Amino acid sequence: xxxxxxxxxxxxxxxxxxxxxxxxxxxxxxxxxxxxxxxxxxxxxxxxxxxxxxxxxxxxxxxxxxxxxxxxxxxxxxxxxxxxxxxxxxxxxxxxxxxxxxxxxxxxxxxxxxxxxxxxxxxxxxxxxxxxxxxxxxxxxxxxxxxxxxxxxxxxxxxxxxxxxxxxxxxxxxxxxxxxxxxxxxxxxxxxxxxxxxxxxxxxxxxxxxxxxxxxxxxxxxxxxxxxxxxxxxxxxxxxxxxxxxxxxxxxxxxxxxxxxxxxxxxxxxxxxxxxxxxxxxxxxxxxxxxxxxxxxxxxxxxxxxxxxxxxxxxxxxxxxxxxxxxxxxxxxxxxxxxxxxxxxxxxxxxxxxxxxxxxxxxxxxx
Amino acid sequence: xxxxxxxxxxxxxxxxxxxxxxxxxxxxxxxxxxxxxxxxxxxxxxxxxxxxxxxxxxxxxxxxxxxxxxxxxxxxxxxxxxxxxxxxxxxxxxxxxxxxxxxxxxxxxxxxxxxxxxxxxxxxxxxxxxxxxxxxxxxxxxxxxxxxxxxxxxxxxxxxxxxxxxxxxxxxxxxxxxxxxxxxxxxxxxxxxxxxxxxxxxxxxxxxxxxxxxxxxxxxxxxxxxxxxxxxxxxxxxxxxxxxxxxxxxxxxxxxxxxxxxxxxxxxxxxxxxxxxxxxxxxxxxxxxxxxxxxxxxxxxxxxxxxxxxxxxxxxxxxxxxxxxxxxxxxxxxxxxxxxxxxxxxxxxxxxxxxxxxxxxxxxxxx
Numbered sequence: 106x107x108x109x110x111x112x113x114x115x116x117x118x119x120x121x122x123x124x125x126x127x128x129x130x131x132x133x134x135x136x137x138x139x140x141x142x143x144x145x146x147x148x149x150x151x152x153x154x155x156x157x158x159x160x161x162x163x164x165x166x167x168x169x170x171x172x173x174x175x176x177x178x179x180x181x182x183x184x185x186x187x188x189x190x191x192x193x194x195x196x197x198x199x200x201x202x203x204x205x206x207x208x209x210x211x212x213x214x215x216x217x218x219x220x221x222x223x224x225x226x227x228x229x230x231x232x233x234x235x236x237x238x239x240x241x242x243x244x245x246x247x248x249x250x251x252x253x254x255x256x257x258x259x260x261x262x263x264x265x266x267x268x269x270x271x272x273x274x275x276x277x278x279x280x281x282x283x284x285x286x287x288x289x290x291x292x293x294x295x296x297x298x299x300x301x302x303x304x305x306x307x308x309x310x311x312x313x314x315x316x317x318x319x320x321x322x323x324x325x326x327x328x329x330x331x332x333x334x335x336x337x338x339x340x341x342x343x344x345x346x347x348x349x350x351x352x353x354x355x356x357x358x359x360x361x362x363x364x365x366x367x368x369x370x371x372x373x374x375x376x377x378x379x380x381x382x383x384x385x386x387x388x389x390x391x392x393x394x395x396x397x398x399x400x401x402x403x404x405x406x407x408x409x410x411x412x413x414x415x416x417x418x419x420x421x422x423x424x425x426x427x428x429x430x431x432x433x434x435x436x437x438x439x440x441x442x443x444x445x446x447x448x449x450x451x452x453x454x455x456x457x458x459x460x461x462x463x464x465x466x467x468x469x470x471x472x
Numbered sequence: 473x474x475x476x477x478x479x480x481x482x483x484x485x486x487x488x489x490x491x492x493x494x495x496x497x498x499x500x501x502x503x504x505x506x507x508x509x510x511x512x513x514x515x516x517x518x519x520x521x522x523x524x525x526x527x528x529x530x531x532x533x534x535x536x537x538x539x540x541x542x543x544x545x546x547x548x549x550x551x552x553x554x555x556x557x558x559x560x561x562x563x564x565x566x567x568x569x570x571x572x573x574x575x576x577x578x579x580x581x582x583x584x585x586x587x588x589x590x591x592x593x594x595x596x597x598x599x600x601x602x603x604x605x606x607x608x609x610x611x612x613x614x615x616x617x618x619x620x621x622x623x624x625x626x627x628x629x630x631x632x633x634x635x636x637x638x639x640x641x642x643x644x645x646x647x648x649x650x651x652x653x654x655x656x657x658x659x660x661x662x663x664x665x666x667x668x669x670x671x672x673x674x675x676x677x678x679x680x681x682x683x684x685x686x687x688x689x690x691x692x693x694x695x696x697x698x699x700x701x702x703x704x705x706x707x708x709x710x711x712x713x714x715x716x717x718x719x720x721x722x723x724x725x726x727x728x729x730x731x732x733x734x735x736x737x738x739x740x741x742x743x744x745x746x747x748x749x750x751x752x753x754x755x756x757x758x759x760x761x762x763x764x765x766x767x768x769x770x771x772x773x774x775x776x777x778x779x780x781x782x783x784x785x786x787x788x789x790x791x792x793x794x795x796x797x798x799x800x801x802x803x804x805x806x807x808x809x810x811x812x813x814x815x816x817x818x819x820x821x822x823x824x825x826x827x828x829x830x831x832x833x834x835x836x837x838x839x
Contacts (some may be wrong), residue, residue: 108837272741273808292659293669301740302660302669304692304701305805309740325671334671334701336837337830373668373676374639438672441640463704464831464838470475470703471831 106332106460110286110319110342113243113265114139114168118457119342120332121321123172123245127156128354131163132449137457141170141245144232153232157239170243170267171236175229175251176409177282192415195211196404200419203397209422223451230255237262243286245344248385249275250282257283269323271299271306273313280314287320288344294324295347295437297387298378303335311339327439329459333467336460351443352452363427364434365393365446373441381416384409385434394423394433439472473701473827475677477653477686477709480632481506481609483537485824486709487689487699490539490612490755494523495721498530499816504824508537520599524606531800534811537634538603538612542596542618543776544649559782563771566784570764574798576789597622604629607773610653614664615752616642618648624650636690638666638673640680647681654687655711661691662714664754664803665745670702676708694806696826700834702753703827714803719819731801732796740808747772749787751779754802761790761800 110119117137124130130140147153160169200205233255234242244259245250245267259266260283267286272274276287289310291303301309303324311320322335323344335343349355351368367390377391381398384407389395397403406412420433482749484504485789486602491497497507508526514520527536575804600622603611611626618626623633627650634653638642643654656677658670668676670691678687689702690711702710716722734757744758748765751774756762764770773779787800 106837107839108779273739291669291671293672300693301805302658303671304658304669304698305660305694305740305808308695309808327670327672328675330675330705331671333704337700337704337834338697339833373672384522436805438668441672444556461838463706464834466706467700467704467831467834470473471828472474 106457108319108336108341109184110321115280116168119336120323120453120456121170121243121344122341122349123344123346124349124355126349126355126358127160127163128357129349129352129449130169131160131356132352133349133453134164134167134169136450136453138453139168139170139243141172141243142170142241144229144236145174145247147174147232148228150231150235153235154238157241159384161239161311161330166200168240168242170245171241172245172252173229173232173236174246174247175226175233175255176248177250177252188241188411188414192407192411193404196407196415199404200415203394204419204422207393207397207423207428209419209426209428209431212418212422212425216302218236218381237264243267245269245286245288250279250284253282256341263320267321269297270310273309276310276320277313280318285316285318287318288323288343289320289340291324293388293438295388295440296378296435297383297385298324299386304338307338307340324437325439327442329456329461330463331439332456333463337467346461347439348443348452349449350434350436351446352449353446355450363429363432364424367401367432367434368436368440368443369445370429371436372438373438376378376436376438376440380412380415382420382433382435384412388437390432390434390436392433392442393430393431394419434466473824475686475703475708477688480686483535485820486688487820487823488610488709488711489716490711490713491716491722493722493725494527494530495724496698496716496719496816497834498527499534500533500716500820501531501536501818503820506535506610506818507531507535508539508610509608510539511603511620512539512541512614514599515595517598519600521576521605524603524608528606535607535609536606537612538599539612539614540596540599540603541614542593542600542622543615544617544619550656554720555778555781557726559774560771563774563782566771567782571786571789574760574764574790574795576668576739576786576793576795576798577787579789579792591831600625604631608735610634612636612653612655617646617651620649629643630666634688636664637677637707639668640673640676640788643677643687644680647685652685654681654685654696655690656687656691657711658691658744660755660805661753661810662743662807663802664750664752665691666753674702674707675839692745692806693803694809696823696828698806699823699827699829704834707712714806715819716816717803719816720813721816723813727790730792730796730799731791734796734799734801735803735807736812737796737802738810740805743803743805744809747779749780749800749802751776755804755808755832757799757801757803759796759800760798 120138122133125143130142133140265285268279268284319341321344322340487505489500492510500507613759635646686708688711689707
């Protein structure tokens, strides 16, 4: 399985893996793909710096990438205290009452109150600066084109820049801004997603950006047949995410068994695309928490970055509680295929083997 | 391009085309696929009988199929007059006021008032009876398993029975009921659809029903790369629909240029999944009509079959007016790829050629 993406990055397989876990990212890289570490969870740049040092030391000299969350237009800035003042009391009350109703205990004193600041522009910029002191070969932005000066800075440092796109017109605009690689993320994907499904989106984006811009297919990729489908649609590689939540290496980050229970039992019908996580539409596991926000009388989610500040402590409490009925996590429709926890290397080997089988089956059909 | 579906039906390519137009259906069949005539628009069984006689005479002796709309559980029955009494006045007023606001003129006296009765169980049964007097090889049901006695009657007549499924558990239940072929219809499809996108749905359904039950991939198929992707996912053929609305043969049914204008300019972002067409979620072209129903204060759609009776005259008026800003038609996200009107045979030839190219590209990647 070899495309120009392999030569571009010096990797064996054109399989990129987005993950918040350095253990997963490093294992993907070691297995011949490109592990891409999600930086948004690092409020503390020193912690990111240490984590990337760990990545440098645990990837056998092979390449890896990082993922940031940086809107091109700068949204409301400020500390969590300043921004907190912009959150209506009714919203805070709804969150408190819902947590009470769902039986979610408070956090131990002093833990997890701050929320995720990686959504803030200034913090995302600091993530880029820290990353450039390490050896990532690729920087991807979950919210489209990063600002042009950030793209230029990365290019000067020899990195390729990728941007997620949920529509062909966004992909074209990213390319105009200097982005090198488009990640065409379909409706079925976990996290921030648009409404166009991969089957339609991928060839549209490929045709829109032309043959010189590599496109990665994202959304719904969890087995080798799906890798083959994405490459048949014209992608030069795949961008995976959800499936790595079901790996042994991810346990280092997950912290408790609740997440695994929730993922392993979920079907592809058990996700929902909603604005409650960050203020922008994102696909999450459907639980009592997402359902509470969909009930009549529930408040409308706030714009980014306020919504995440509103729910950050709630999410920390929910995830710490480990109740699989309530847990709140971005995940794609492929969660229906995550039915056992396996080592990253095994998942990777299966993707590659089944890709070959799918191509063989197509050849038989083609005669 | 040859799969067991080809031998099952005696067709050249495993490409099935659902269409309300006998001209399109016959042209697909003549071009080596399987044209499947949608019966729901025939309130008058004599008209269906004549149309199928025309199909018998215009398909060069090659096979074709029919499509019915029959819920397994019998919903509210009755004439349009009986059922009309169940429609709240507020709903009727909303429809009248919206049409006035959108500038949709009334129909000429005596035209199109009755609405589509094909959603009624009794009418769908009469469609089956009429079809069995002709020579279709396949009968597909848009709403899942038909009743078991209908399946048995079709089997006795030598027909294969197909059923649409939007989730693996529905597919399994269809097979238990005696259905022969599953049409795995993804979120991106036009008309009645579920929420799981094709990339995830197709392999899930294939794995759920096992190797002995052929699966057709439906939703998002408009070019040969998408055919290759669907077959890579494990489908034995594809079920197409929307793309045939952009053919010369379809002009016989469309009646005016408004539909073409609307389809040709639409992008893949210009559809919406809504209950306003029939009471069940179906994907339509996004226009001022669908937007009016999404506004605050608009009534909730009624259950099947009441919603279609409520809006039937409105849809006839809208479609007769030919205003592309208001037009109301089921269509999938693939509408973004419909950019010129072509003969059916050309569309078919391109699907086949591009399929071969996509397989060749995958072989190059596979080394």
